[in-house]
Structures are given as C-alpha cells and as structure tokens.
Amino acid sequence: MKNFLYLVLVGLSFGLLMGGCGGSSGSDSEGGGNGATNDSPVVFMSDGASTGYEPHVLVDGIPTLLAEVNADGPYSGVNGIGETLLSNSVYYDGKYYFRATDGASGYELWVSDGTVGGTELVRDIYPGVNGSEPSNLVVCNDLLYFSANDGTNGNELWVSNGSEGGTLLVKDIRVGEESSSPSSLVVYGDRLYFSADDGTNGPELWVSNGTAETTFIVKDINVGAVGSFPQYLTVYNELLYFNAYDEERGAELWVSNGMAGGTSLLADINPDVFDSSPGHLAVYSDRLYFRADDGLHGEELWMTNGSEEGTSLVADLFVGGASSFPYYLTVYDGDLYFRGGSGEDQLYVFDGTTISEVSAFVEGEEISTQFLFAADDRLYVVTASETFGDELVVYDGITVEVVDYNEGAGDGLNFD
Numbered sequence: 001m002k003n004f005l006y007l008v009l010v011g012l013s014f015g016l017l018m019g020g021c022g023g024s025s026g027s028d029s030e031g032g033g034n035g036a037t038n039d040s041p042v043v044f045m046s047d048g049a050s051t052g053y054e055p056h057v058l059v060d061g062i063p064t065l066l067a068e069v070n071a072d073g074p075y076s077g078v079n080g081i082g083e084t085l086l087s088n089s090v091y092y093d094g095k096y097y098f099r100a101t102d103g104a105s106g107y108e109l110w111v112s113d114g115t116v117g118g119t120e121l122v123r124d125i126y127p128g129v130n131g132s133e134p135s136n137l138v139v140c141n142d143l144l145y146f147s148a149n150d151g152t153n154g155n156e157l158w159v160s161n162g163s164e165g166g167t168l169l170v171k172d173i174r175v176g177e178e179s180s181s182p183s184s185l186v187v188y189g190d191r192l193y194f195s196a197d198d199g200t201n202g203p204e205l206w207v208s209n210g211t212a213e214t215t216f217i218v219k220d221i222n223v224g225a226v227g228s229f230p231q232y233l234t235v236y237n238e239l240l241y242f243n244a245y246d247e248e249r250g251a252e253l254w255v256s257n258g259m260a261g262g263t264s265l266l267a268d269i270n271p272d273v274f275d276s277s278p279g280h281l282a283v284y285s286d287r288l289y290f291r292a293d294d295g296l297h298g299e300e301l302w303m304t305n306g307s308e309e310g311t312s313l314v315a316d317l318f319v320g321g322a323s324s325f326p327y328y329l330t331v332y333d334g335d336l337y338f339r340g341g342s343g344e345d346q347l348y349v350f351d352g353t354t355i356s357e358v359s360a361f362v363e364g365e366e367i368s369t370q371f372l373f374a375a376d377d378r379l380y381v382v383t384a385s386e387t388f389g390d391e392l393v394v395y396d397g398i399t400v401e402v403v404d405y406n407e408g409a410g411d412g413l414n415f416d
C-alpha cells in the first residue's frame with residue numbers, strides 16, 4: 001500500500017484564491033481576470049464563496065470562480081456524474097466553453113475567458129426558458145462539437161466557432177423532432193467519431209467532418225433496427241477501439257480504422273452471446289487497458305496490444321467470480337489509477353506490474369473515490385465524505401489535499 005501524507009485546506013477565502021492565481025501585484029487583473037489557463041480540463045459547478053454553485057476552473061490545483069452566470073438565482077449548473085463531468089465543458093480557442101443556466105435561458109452553451117465581462121451566452125440554441133442541454137463537448141479541426149436540442153430537431157450534432165452566428169446544427173441525423181442522441185464523441189484522425197441513432201439502424205458508429213454531407217454512418221455493426229450501442233470510443237495505435245454489441249456475441253471489444261471494411265470484433269472475451277462489456281478504456285504504457293468480465297473472473301482489469309491473442313486479463317484482483325470493478329482508468333505520473341473495490345469507492349494504482357490499493361486518509365477518514373481525472377501534473381479525485389461533503393481531493397505526487405471549498409460538511413460540488 002502507498003500511504004500519502006495529507007494536508008487539509010479549509011476556509012479558502014476569495015482573497016486567498018485571487019492571491020493564489022498569479023498576478024499578486026494585480027497588474028494583470030484588469031476586468032477581474034483570474035489568470036485562468038488551460039491547465040484545467042473541466043469547468044465544474046462549485047460553491048465556496050456564498051455565490052451558490054457557479055462555474056469554476058482549477059488554477060494551480062485551486063478551484064477558481066470564472067464568473068457568476070446566475071447571480072440572482074441559487075445556482076447556474078450541476079456537474080455530470082463520471083465521465084460526464086469532463087465532457088460538459090472544454091477549453092477551445094483560448095476560452096472555456098461549458099453548459100450553464102442564467103435562470104432565464106435554461107441550460108445553454110456559455111463561454112468565459114476568465115473575466116466577468118468576457119463571460120456570456122454563446123447562443124440560446126433552444127430559444128427561451130427551455131435548455132438545449134449541450135453536452136459531449138469536443139474540439140476537432142479547430143471547431144467545437146457537441147450535442148444539443150434546439151426544440152425542433154431533437155438532440156442532434158452541433159458545431160460552433162465560438163460566435164452566435166457560427167453555432168449551427170451539423171445534421172438532423174434522426175430526421176424530425178426525434179433525437180439521434182450523439183454520444184461518446186472522439187477525435188480520430190482528422191474526423192469526429194461518435195454513436196448516433198438515425199431511427200433506422202439503432203445507435204451505431206458515425207463519422208462527421210462538420211457538414212451534413214460529410215456526416216454518415218460508418219457501419220451498421222448490429223445489422224438491422226437494433227443498435228450496437230458503441231461506447232468508450234478510444235484511440236490507440238492509430239486505430240479506434242470501443243465497446244459494441246451484436247446479437248451473436250454480445251457487448252465486446254471492437255476495433256476500426258474509420259471505414260466499414262476496417263471495422264471488426266477484436267475479441268469475444270465472454271464467449272458467445274454473453275457480454276464482457278468492456279469499458280473505461282485507457283492507453284497506458286503502449287497497451288490499451290480496460291475493464292471487462294470474461295464470465296469467470298468478474299469485472300477485472302484487462303489489456304490488449306491490439307491483437308486477439310494479445311488480449312488478456314491483467315490480474316484477478318478479487319479472486320474468482322467476485323469483481324474489483326476497475327472504473328475511470330486514469331494515467332498519472334507513470335502509473336495507472338482507477339476506482340474499484342467491493343464498495344466501488346477505493347483508489348487503486350497499477351505500476352505496470354502490480355495493482356495496489358492506495359490508502360489515503362485525511363483527518364482519520366479514508367477518502368471515498370467517486371471519480372478521478374488527471375490534469376496539470378495532479379491527480380484529482382471527486383470524494384464524498386461525511387466530514388467534508390462532496391469535494392475535490394488533489395494529489396500532486398507528494399501530498400493528498402482535500403480542497404474543502406465549502407468548508408465543513410457542506411458540498412463544494414453540485415451533483416444534485
């Protein structure tokens with residue numbers, strides 16, 4: 001077991017936050033700039049300064065308010081659970097883009113350059129109080145892609161260059177008000193790949209180059225009206241890997257070169273119709289790691305080198321049919337971290353040879369791992385704690401810190 005030193009940061013005042021964001025002389029603070037940089041992979045809704053839940057980014061590991069989007073209301077947003085926390089925002093063209101509500105427009109696409117004056121609604125895609133609920137934000141070919149519902153076409157693929165007039169529907173993939181519900185957006189090569197349902201083939205693998213004409217289905221993997229439900233799309237060794245379902249072999253690991261003829265099953269890990277349900281794919285140490293269930297060992301850590309014979313169980317961490325549930329695989333500082341354990345809230349680390357449970361205590365309470373992500377040389381863990389509430393824990397390689405942004409048991413993160 002690794003044992004981390006710990007440090008608790010409590011009662012961070014706004015003044016301390018400003019001091020911690022560079023520009024202590026105030027020379028670059030014109031317009032209320034907080035010095036936010038693209039270190040932060042995510043804009044999340046946090047409450048630490050009696051503003052209610054408002055958009056924050058991480059600056060030197062510290063949550064930092066971008067601006068109050070809903071100054072008169074209780075909050076401007078909620079954080080997604082799991083990977084959705086990361087895909088509801090993106091850094092694009094020097095600014096943060098994220099979903100939020102000002103209380104009048106519903107959940108829409110917002111942008112912030114880190115100043116109050118530079119924080120604004122991009123476009124009220126679903127006009128009026130209803131929200132278009134933008135999600136799955138991804139940058140591809142210098143454009144911002146996401147899914148949204150304009151109230152007429154259903155939940156479909158959108159693209160934006162950051163301007164109101166340049167925020168447009170790419171294609172009404174499922175024609176009419178019904179939704180194709182694009183999900184698992186990923187950049188592969190110079191194109192955008194994702195799952196969508198055109199109403200005929202079910203949810204299948206799609207590709208887009210930003211126009212209606214260049215948006216089409218790659219392959220009807222599960223032939224007919226039932227979808228293959230592609231998910232966890234991940235690029236490894238110049239190929240696209242993902243979980244897909246077909247009626248003969250269940251939900252298994254597939255690989256694609258982006259074309260119909262180059263899309264095939266990699267391995268039927270749980271034989272025949274049974275699902276191995278590969279998920280949480282991550283590239284680490286020249287291999288693709290993921291969780292899967294072969295029907296014998298439960299949900300455990302697997303890896304592949306891209307060949308069927310090179311696809312194998314890494315370790316039966318919870319021996320036999322019991323599962324260790326390795327979720328949210330995250331590479332940090334030369335190791336592979338994941339959430340797992342019988343309570344599914346432990347932190348584990350794999351160093352390429354051995355899996356160890358990380359024992360991280362703060363004031364005698366072991367941190368509860370809800371989700372994790374790596375950014376700017378730190379590992380961030382979303383924790384749920386009776387002492388601290390829902391908060392971020394920061395690991396910088398030496399210490400574990402609870403950033404008790406909403407001091408005490410109150411929640412600093414808005415998941416409700």
Ligand SMILES: [Ca+2]
Pocket residue numbers: 105106107108124125126127128129130131132
């Ligand atoms: Ca609206």
Ligand SMILES: [Ca+2]
Pocket residue numbers: 153154155156172173174175176177178179180
């Ligand atoms: Ca539609």
Ligand SMILES: [Ca+2]
Pocket residue numbers: 201202203204220221222223224225226227228
């Ligand atoms: Ca199908």
Ligand SMILES: [Ca+2]
Pocket residue numbers: 248249250251252268269270271272273274275276
């Ligand atoms: Ca199978």
